[in-house]
Structures are given as structure tokens and as C-alpha cells.
Amino acid sequence: MEPLERLGPEHLRSAMASYRDTLRAHRDEINRLNVYPVPDGDTGTNMALTLESVVDAVDDAADDMGALCTAIARGSLMGARGNSGVILSQILRGLSDVFRELDSAGPQDLARALRAASEAADAAVSKPVEGTILTVVRAAAEGAEEAGGQGKALVDVVERARSTAADCLDRTPEMLAVLAEAGVVDAGGLGFLLFHDALLHVAAGRPLPDPEPQPEPSGVVVADHNGDKGKEGGVADLRYEVMFFLDAPDDSVPAFRQAWGKVGDSIVVAGGDGLWNCHIHTDDIGAAIEAALERGRPRDIRVTDLQEQVEEERWVRQGMSGGDSEEESAEESGSSDIVPTAVVVVGGGEGLHALFRSLGAHGVVAGGQSMNPSTAELLAAVEAAPGNAVVVLPNNKNIVAVAEQVDALTEK
Incomplete structure (x- = not known):
């Protein structure tokens, strides 16, 4: 496709949908990076849920810039979840405040909008901390302003904003000690970086990026870091x-x-x-x-209860670090002592599998609402479980029938 010279309301609507889609795809990746301000593993989830609300709002909005921007600002505010979601809502409000006065947005308009987004986000946070999403948004605005001032085209401005933001994101561990200790970049900053990918997808036809492997945060940081009041921006050990x-x-x-x-x-x-x-x-x-x-x-x-959230996230991460595959987990279960009653759980997603294993499940089988395990898969897990008797937790009414078939096929 020919690159867009300006963003109209239909393009902004598409960009919000693409941003939602890429946040959905990268949700777990972003969650794994979440160690600040609280290591509760929900930054990706909160940002994605915020965009779900935005897309719902713009779906009902008239196809003009003013109505669309009002819907984006309102939808993000009402749907914001958690610290990261509320900050993201202010970023989108800042963008909307500039775009709403236009019929369409050109390169310099985008630069002004990113600056307004940065200022709105900073204004919402009582104690702004460098090395967070706030720093990354500011870097994006600076890159866009530089490219816009040079008379660059719209796509070039987005690319410059993205590259400047990406460079800043890579340096966030230098600005925030807890990120350096954990060996990760800022989770919210990565979530915001994806906004530029959504714009490039709409404005230039670029494919949305696939999630990339991210280093697991240091176990010490995840287990023990809650911060001290007055340290790293004043984040305290608050419940x-x-x-x-x-x-x-x-x-x-x-x-x-x-x-x-x-x-x-x-x-x-x-x-x-x-x-x-x-x-x-x-x-x-x-x-x-x-x-x-x-x-x-x-x-x-x-x-x-943040302490409960952090503890649950610690269980998940410990479970994930305890084995890299279902095969390893099965081997560990098979080599353990025989127990009177073993437990086999059906669950969807790597995080749930790790959580179930960390809580003591002897076998975990992939499955859920739209992906029922076969009788053979469930039977194999039951036979491998180190118990004279086995309790199967199907976790979905659609899997109960399969579990009942397994009962008739095993001697356990």
C-alpha cells in the first residue's frame, strides 16, 4: 500500500483496533517484565483491557475526528485498569485533545499529539519516576518533534518516534535500579512502544510484531521487592x-x-x-x-490485596522456572514417590500451567473453553501421575465428559 500522508478518523479507529490486537498478543510478554511499582505481573493485562474498552467505545462513535477522540478519551478513562491502565488512559487523552480539533492529522500534528500525551501522563502521576513508561513517552515525543521539524512524512515521523522510544526503553534499567536488578526493561514502556507498531500497520501496511522472548526477572526481585518509602520514586511496602x-x-x-x-x-x-x-x-x-x-x-x-497478587505471581514464576516443558514436568512427576492421591489439572496457557505445578499438581494437560483435550491425552496424564488414585480437575464443563471416559479406561 502507499504510505498515508495524513491520519483520518477511519485510520485512527483502525489504529486503536490494531493497538488492542497487538497488546492482546504481547500481554504475557509484558506481564513477565512487570516488576515496578509492584511485581504483580498484570501490566500487559491492564493495558490490553484498557484498549478493549477504547475499541468498544469507538465502535459506537460517529466517523468524524471529534466524536472519535471523545470516545477514545472516555473509553480509556472508564476502562482503565491498574496503574499502567490509568497512565495509558491519560496518554490517549492527550493524543485525543490534539486530534479532536482536526479533520485529519499530519506529521507535525502527530508530534504535537505525542507531546500532549507525554505532558498529560506526567500530570496524572503524583511522583513521576524516570525509567518508566513516562520516560518512554517523552522520548517518543522528542523523536517525533525532531522528525516533524525536518519536514519528514507521516510514516517517517512515526518511525523516528518509535526508534527514539525503543532506544529509551533499552536504557530504562540504567534509570531505575529495580529494573537493573531484575534484568528487564520497563513493562509499561514496552506496552506503549507497541502503539507505534499499530500506527505503522495502519499507515504503511507493516505487519504487527510477534511477541519476542524476554528474560525472566530475577527471582530475588520478584519474591522480595516491594520497595521502601522514599526510594525509587516513593513506592512503599503497601498492602x-x-x-x-x-x-x-x-x-x-x-x-x-x-x-x-x-x-x-x-x-x-x-x-x-x-x-x-x-x-x-x-x-x-x-x-x-x-x-x-x-x-x-x-x-x-x-x-x-497487592501482597496476594505478588505472592500468586511469585508462584507462577517459580513454577515456570522449575521446568521448561510439559515433558520435563511429566518426567519429574513420574520419578517422584507414589502418593495416595495424585492430581491432574486441565488448564489453558503457560502461566496457569506453571501456577498449577507450583501448587503441587502432578500433571497438567492443555485445554480450555475452545480447546478440549482428547481422551488419550487426559488418560496419558492420569497413567503418568504418581498416585494409586487420581483426581482430575477439568476446569470446564465441556471437559467433564472426557474425564468421565478416562475413568472407565484406567484402573486408578
């Missing part, structure tokens, strides 16, 4: 993530941020026009909510 929407006047938000600064960290407050998506890590859930009640109406309150 809970609290999120909610806040209906409040825009001029009340600075005081709200200040109040939150006394009760927690990892604070992101995104939005505008009376509606805010609020995120904090804290030990005092009540105080976090009371600060909002003093200034407006919090709703859709969500509380997550």
Missing part, C-alpha cells in the same frame, strides 16, 4: 491497591492529590471535566476513600 471513579470539580483535585499523598503512594489521578479515575497503593483503605468523600462522590470502588 492494598484502591481504585475508584470520582465525581468531583476539577479545581478540587489538587487538594485531593495532596491528601492522598499522606496516606499512600503510586498515586495516579486521571481524567477531567468532573470525572476522575483514581489509583493509589495504601495501607489505609478508609482514609483513601474518606479523602475522596470530602471532595466529591467516589463510585465503583475496587480494592485489591
Whole structure:
């Protein structure tokens, strides 16, 4: 295809869908890099879910730039999940604020939009930290401005923004000690880099990139790092993530941020026009909510136990480091002592397999809603399990019949 000279509303709509698709494909890759601010392995998931909401919103929007940008900003704000999702919503809001005034966007418009995205993201975070997605977005804006100032075409501006952002992403471990300790780059930064790939897919017909193998973070960092208050941007060993929407006047938000600064960290407050998506890590859930009640109406309150999330992620990573294949796992199970009752689990995805193994499953068989294991596969796992009796956990009603057939075929 001929490269686009300008982005129209139909191209922006397609770019959001492509960005969602590539975040879906890279979700697990991004999750594995997630060690900051909390090593809970959900950055890729949260960014992908945020884009799911964006695409749902733009599907119902009129085909003009103003309506589309309003839908992108609103959809990302309402669908944002976690720290990374809320920051991403501000990035998309910044882009939308520039694009909404245009019929179509050219090279210099894109550069202005990336700068607005960087400034909006920085403004949402109470304590911006270098070496995170914020730094990568700023680098992309600088690259785009440089190329735009040289009179480069739209695709060239996107390529320059991407290459500058990629170089910055590679240097994030030099800026943030926890990344260097873990031997990884910033997870959110990688998620944002994929936005440029989505633009290049739409503007130049480039294929979306396949996920690449990433180094597993150091086990010490994943197991033990929670940070100390005042260190690495103020991330503390705080128990809970609290999120909610806040209906409040825009001029009340600075005081709200200040109040939150006394009760927690990892604070992101995104939005505008009376509606805010609020995120904090804290030990005092009540105080976090009371600060909002003093200034407006919090709703859709969500509380997550971060220690439980981190522990679950540690189990998964330990399980994944314990064996590189299903064959190794089966060999280990076959060589272990006979137990009175063994457990065979059906599950979908590498992460779930690792989690089940780390929790003591003697056999794991690939399967799920759209991929039922065969009777032979399940029977082989049962026969290999080191138990006089075997409990099969099908984890899906469609697999119960297969499990019942296995019961008739084995003597266990």
C-alpha cells in the first residue's frame, strides 16, 4: 500500500483496533517484565483491557475526528485498569485533545499529539519516576518533534518516534535500579512502544510484531521487592491497591492529590471535566476513600490485596522456572514417590500451567473453553501421575465428559 500522508478518523479507529490486537498478543510478554511499582505481573493485562474498552467505545462513535477522540478519551478513562491502565488512559487523552480539533492529522500534528500525551501522563502521576513508561513517552515525543521539524512524512515521523522510544526503553534499567536488578526493561514502556507498531500497520501496511522472548526477572526481585518509602520514586511496602471513579470539580483535585499523598503512594489521578479515575497503593483503605468523600462522590470502588497478587505471581514464576516443558514436568512427576492421591489439572496457557505445578499438581494437560483435550491425552496424564488414585480437575464443563471416559479406561 502507499504510505498515508495524513491520519483520518477511519485510520485512527483502525489504529486503536490494531493497538488492542497487538497488546492482546504481547500481554504475557509484558506481564513477565512487570516488576515496578509492584511485581504483580498484570501490566500487559491492564493495558490490553484498557484498549478493549477504547475499541468498544469507538465502535459506537460517529466517523468524524471529534466524536472519535471523545470516545477514545472516555473509553480509556472508564476502562482503565491498574496503574499502567490509568497512565495509558491519560496518554490517549492527550493524543485525543490534539486530534479532536482536526479533520485529519499530519506529521507535525502527530508530534504535537505525542507531546500532549507525554505532558498529560506526567500530570496524572503524583511522583513521576524516570525509567518508566513516562520516560518512554517523552522520548517518543522528542523523536517525533525532531522528525516533524525536518519536514519528514507521516510514516517517517512515526518511525523516528518509535526508534527514539525503543532506544529509551533499552536504557530504562540504567534509570531505575529495580529494573537493573531484575534484568528487564520497563513493562509499561514496552506496552506503549507497541502503539507505534499499530500506527505503522495502519499507515504503511507493516505487519504487527510477534511477541519476542524476554528474560525472566530475577527471582530475588520478584519474591522480595516491594520497595521502601522514599526510594525509587516513593513506592512503599503497601498492602492494598484502591481504585475508584470520582465525581468531583476539577479545581478540587489538587487538594485531593495532596491528601492522598499522606496516606499512600503510586498515586495516579486521571481524567477531567468532573470525572476522575483514581489509583493509589495504601495501607489505609478508609482514609483513601474518606479523602475522596470530602471532595466529591467516589463510585465503583475496587480494592485489591497487592501482597496476594505478588505472592500468586511469585508462584507462577517459580513454577515456570522449575521446568521448561510439559515433558520435563511429566518426567519429574513420574520419578517422584507414589502418593495416595495424585492430581491432574486441565488448564489453558503457560502461566496457569506453571501456577498449577507450583501448587503441587502432578500433571497438567492443555485445554480450555475452545480447546478440549482428547481422551488419550487426559488418560496419558492420569497413567503418568504418581498416585494409586487420581483426581482430575477439568476446569470446564465441556471437559467433564472426557474425564468421565478416562475413568472407565484406567484402573486408578
